[in-house]
Amino acid sequence: MASLKNKLIALKNIHKEQYDLEVKYCNELIEVEKKYMNLLKPYWEKRADIISGKYDNEEEITKEEDDTEYPELNGLNNVHCKGIPDFWLTVMLHHPKISENITELDIKILSFLSDIRVEYLKENANFRLVFDFMQKSQKNEAVENIYFSNKSLYLSFYYTLDNTFGKAEYSHSYVEGTDIYWKNKNYVEEAVQNVCVTETGRELK
């Protein structure tokens, strides 16, 4: 009969072999995810083109045959404007978790937001969120983005292969944001003040 020590070592060795398979499993899941992100890309691009107003003609926008399907949209039947202004701002304001973090100054800035999308980085599970901003308002071409000059802001999420619980998995490591090129430092101060007020307001609750 083998000693208990040798049996436990045998289990540890099985676990090591399992680990290599789990790493392959993690990587294959990421490959499937990347594959479908690429397949979804054309849909996201078409959506972005409609929102920005690149596609805006009757011929480019497929008309709905059955006009009764979306009665809640009837009020917008005669509204004609460039693309769909404030689309992403509206989406964010309707999201329960995101909306509670949006300040008044954010609303002014997010009005210039034209697209949000996810892009995979080369390495494993790493990805970045891309936030595209316009320099002129969609609603009124005269209104300029007076806040910053970046065309896009990026938020990159980095992962490392983790073995903490004896199981191979990619766990979140750190986030990296873009430097923002503020046009006027006063707005940075306004933004910081705004955040402080909100934080204090929360603490007082």
Add this chain to the structure above:
Amino acid sequence: MASLKNKLIALKNIHKEQYDLEVKYCNELIEVEKKYMNLLKPYWEKRADIISGKYDNEEEITKEEDDTEYPELNGLNNVHCKGIPDFWLTVMLHHPKISENITELDIKILSFLSDIRVEYLKENANFRLVFDFMQKSQKNEAVENIYFSNKSLYLSFYYTLDNTFGKAEYSHSYVEGTDIYWKNKNYVEEAVQNVCVTETGRELK
């Protein structure tokens, strides 16, 4: 210029096409998961055989060449017993979340636990956890499982394809447990009482 209504309907249609792709994506992820569960199965079986004592001879248990790698196990060098008694009970007692729910009666019962594994059910993401129990204690063949006669207890998890947040994903629907064939109703009462004491103890904390 198309009306805002028609543009929003165009977005809804893009979303519908995206949804079909997302369903395919969910199903492909499950296929990858099932594939790797099958690849991992031989490792789990070998582990179960060592734990139960099916493989117990010096020839079946690979001896470690480098005897210094696991000095923490040296105390077990001369311990010889059938398989690895109380393996799963020990694992569960070392898990922070699980251990806090284990009562004294559970410890008595879990001493008869010989294997835990996951098995996929036919449909999509549905799976079950299998808990194999011995009828005689591994440590002492004379000690009988006086609690229940089931050889295995199953906990099945069912999922449904969900579209609540406009995104296709399998979300957890319900759990189904096995009927337990208690050998003696007194133990059921003891178990229920035990749970009640624990719950009250927690409330008093």
